[in-house]
Amino acid sequence: MKQYKIIIACMLMLASSVLYAGQPPFSIIPVAGSTTSFLLPGNFTETTSYQVTNQTKTKRILTMVPITGINQVTGSGNCANPFILSPGQSCTLALTINASQVPATGINGGPVICKTKAANNNAPDPFLCSQPDVESRLAISVTTSLVTVGQYAYIANQFDNTVSFCQANPATGLLTQCSVTATGLSGLEGIGFNPAGTLFYSANASSNSISVCQLNQSTGALSGCIDAGGSGFNLPNAIAFSPDGTILYTSNLGGSASVSACLVNATSGQLSACVTNNSPTFSASADMALNASGTLAYVANRSANTISVCNVSAQVVNSCNDLSGSGFNEPEGVTISPDGLHAYIANAGSKQIIVCDILQDGTGLLANCSATNGAFDGTGNVGLNNLGTLAYVPNQLLNAVFVCNVTKVNGELSSCLPSTGTGFVGPAGVVLH
Amino acid sequence: MFRPTIVLFGFLLSSAAFATEDQYVVGLTPGWDWVSGNKTQTLNLEPDVQKTYTANNNTKSFPSLEFFLGWQKAHLLKHKLIGQIGVDIAAAGNAKLKGNIWDEADPAFNDFTYSYQVQHTQVAIKGRLIGDCGLMFEPYISGSIGVGFNRAYNFTINPLISPAVVAPLFHSNTTSSFIYTIGIGLQKSLSQHFQAAIGYEFANWGKTQLSRATGQTTNQAPSVNPLYAQQIQLSLYYIF
Numbered sequence: 262m263k264q265y266k267i268i269i270a271c272m273l274m275l276a277s278s279v280l281y282a283g284q285p286p287f288s289i290i291p292v293a294g295s296t297t298s299f300l301l302p303g304n305f306t307e308t309t310s311y312q313v314t315n316q317t318k319t320k321r322i323l324t325m326v327p328i329t330g331i332n333q334v335t336g337s338g339n340c341a342n343p344f345i346l347s348p349g350q351s352c353t354l355a356l357t358i359n360a361s362q363v364p365a366t367g368i369n370g371g372p373v374i375c376k377t378k379a380a381n382n383n384a385p386d387p388f389l390c391s392q393p394d395v396e397s398r399l400a401i402s403v404t405t406s407l408v409t410v411g412q413y414a415y416i417a418n419q420f421d422n423t424v425s426f427c428q429a430n431p432a433t434g435l436l437t438q439c440s441v442t443a444t445g446l447s448g449l450e451g452i453g454f455n456p457a458g459t460l461f462y463s464a465n466a467s468s469n470s471i472s473v474c475q476l477n478q479s480t481g482a483l484s485g486c487i488d489a490g491g492s493g494f495n496l497p498n499a500i501a502f503s504p505d506g507t508i509l510y511t512s513n514l515g516g517s518a519s520v521s522a523c524l525v526n527a528t529s530g531q532l533s534a535c536v537t538n539n540s541p542t543f544s545a546s547a548d549m550a551l552n553a554s555g556t557l558a559y560v561a562n563r564s565a566n567t568i569s570v571c572n573v574s575a576q577v578v579n580s581c582n583d584l585s586g587s588g589f590n591e592p593e594g595v596t597i598s599p600d601g602l603h604a605y606i607a608n609a610g611s612k613q614i615i616v617c618d619i620l621q622d623g624t625g626l627l628a629n630c631s632a633t634n635g636a637f638d639g640t641g642n643v644g645l646n647n648l649g650t651l652a653y654v655p656n657q658l659l660n661a662v663f664v665c666n667v668t669k670v671n672g673e674l675s676s677c678l679p680s681t682g683t684g685f686v687g688p689a690g691v692v693l694h
Numbered sequence: 695m696f697r698p699t700i701v702l703f704g705f706l707l708s709s710a711a712f713a714t715e716d717q718y719v720v721g722l723t724p725g726w727d728w729v730s731g732n733k734t735q736t737l738n739l740e741p742d743v744q745k746t747y748t749a750n751n752n753t754k755s756f757p758s759l760e761f762f763l764g765w766q767k768a769h770l771l772k773h774k775l776i777g778q779i780g781v782d783i784a785a786a787g788n789a790k791l792k793g794n795i796w797d798e799a800d801p802a803f804n805d806f807t808y809s810y811q812v813q814h815t816q817v818a819i820k821g822r823l824i825g826d827c828g829l830m831f832e833p834y835i836s837g838s839i840g841v842g843f844n845r846a847y848n849f850t851i852n853p854l855i856s857p858a859v860v861a862p863l864f865h866s867n868t869t870s871s872f873i874y875t876i877g878i879g880l881q882k883s884l885s886q887h888f889q890a891a892i893g894y895e896f897a898n899w900g901k902t903q904l905s906r907a908t909g910q911t912t913n914q915a916p917s918v919n920p921l922y923a924q925q926i927q928l929s930l931y932y933i934f
Binding site: 283284285286288289316317318319373375376378386387388389390391392393394395 | 739740742743745797798800802803804805854855856857858859861862907909910
């Protein structure tokens with residue numbers, strides 16, 4: 262008798278669960294690793310994908326309800342448009358989000374998958390549709406503020422002689438949509454743009470040359486990389502410009518260590534009339550940077566564990582002082598914050614980032630240096646966004662770039678995380694543009 | 695149910711026809727109603743889209759009001775009965791019909807609840823036969839036939855799970871049909887002109903049906919035929 266009661270109770274529980282455990286006709290679940298919530302600058306694109314499964318007992322022709330600003334990507338094993346799913350069958354719904362086309366109100370919801378209206382009508386039939394769970398629906402906002410414009414991060418892949426570029430999301434700091442945009446370079450480490458933002462330069466340490474590439478202003482892609490000319494380079498590893506863009510400076514690690522200063526053709530970007538500047542303070546000069554006014558140069562002396570602060574006047578770099586700052590251990594990279602108040606020195610020896618104050622007394626010397634966060638390893642330099650709020654730290658050991666928050670008051674880096682950018686091979690120099 | 699009503703109504707009419715003393719009577723009857731009759735139904739909203747609408751008959755009660763104007767004939771059947779016949783106009787509040795929706799007519803996709811309201815009005819010929827035995831409370835029976843108007847409206851759907859997407863809603867629709875009522879109760883004479891009664895009435899309100907949704911290519915929508923109502927009534931009559 263007791264057994265019967267248990268069986269009846271179980272059957273009632275089963276019946277009630279069947280009756281009340283609703284499920285959608287079509288399950289729509291984000292593919293592992295896919296993000297469905299974005300805060301995007303208007304010039305960015307993103308991708309996301311869902312797995313769609315037909316949970317009904319009927320073979321269905323399905324389609325997505327159109328969403329302004331979102332395009333379905335077909336092919337490569339993705340769901341077609343429309344797509345046919347037998348009972349229990351799945352496919353991957355791949356979507357591209359084009360922030361420039363997203364309405365100002367953003368996208369809140371979807372994707373909604375419906376059966377098509379008829380065999381000869383592929384419009385979605387609203388009488389049988391499903392959507393993802395609330396927490397998995399698309400939630401896309403677009404920033405329109407100029408201060409949060411989306412920048413691209415360019416990463417010098419020193420070990421495969423290429424340049425990667427990624428979207429650097431100003432809201433999250435994460436790097437997404439990374440791809441190789443320039444190839445055929447040579448042991449590059451120092452990279453940068455001319456002040457006009459029209460040309461990209463790469464210091465090729467392995468070929469003792471500098472390359473210049475064209476920049477697509479709308480997509481951020483590089484193209485047409487050629488030798489920029491110039492002469493006298495010896496393991497060049499930096500790209501710095503005078504504020505007017507007429508002079509390019511690079512530090513030379515090889516030989517007796519020096520700084521080259523070349524004239525820049527305003528139209529072609531080609532270099533000429535290079536001048537070699539020497540200083541007794543230079544020692545395996547591994548990187549350099551100029552202050553915003555172009556009057557001071559900061560040169561990292563890897564062998565001497567110092568930073569030379571030199572006066573700059575046109576192509577002349579002299580009167581160097583290597584006594585300011587401390588804590589350097591095989592300094593590899595020098596980056597000046599956009600506000601000119603702090604210098605970030607990446608150290609190959611200690612694998613630390615040292616942040617120093619830049620004295621605002623006209624000398625520009627370094628003071629109050631201390632180690633801050635940032636998983637630096639190898640060669641290269643820290644990259645900063647235009648606001649100076651995010652720092653990107655390359656790590657050649659892990660083939661990764663970390664992103665850190667910047668406390669602008671003291672320049673400290675904190676909350677460093679993997680940037681999620683992919684495809685880096687020996688990342689060295691990082692520049693945001 | 696239809697045949698006994700006709701018989702009862704005919705008896706009431708014939709009783710009144712043989713009466714000898716005429717008086718006018720006007721009555722007002724507030725009531726408290728509840729409906730039944732909603733049944734689980736499977737509909738093809740599109741040629742290849744089928745949904746089941748289950749019925750939840752746990753409906754709430756709602757108020758109604760009835761106005762009666764007619765004639766009263768006393769001293770029927772050897773002074774044992776009083777007959778009344780007249781026009782009855784009634785309106786009921788909002789009956790709420792509800793249940794669940796199964797996508798694909800499959801209980802595995804029990805993904806929504808639905809509800810809609812029915813507003814009922816009717817015009818009928820009503821007869822009442824009241825005992826005249828000198829009791830404190832005289833028994834009565836009543837019956838009516840007429841035409842009813844059922845307005846189905848305010849159809850809503852609520853998802854039970856977040857991935858469920860609500861389909862286009864059915865539109866409002868008014869349906870007219872034959873209706874009848876039968877009732878029993880007790881009546882007490884309060885004075886020479888006033889009488890009060892308490893009773894129970896069963897009504898067939900006829901058919902109610904929603905109209906198809908926007909974009910729907912088939913002509914199927916939830917319906918109830920017939921919709922039954924039961925009513926507790928408190929009546930006050932003035933005889934003159």
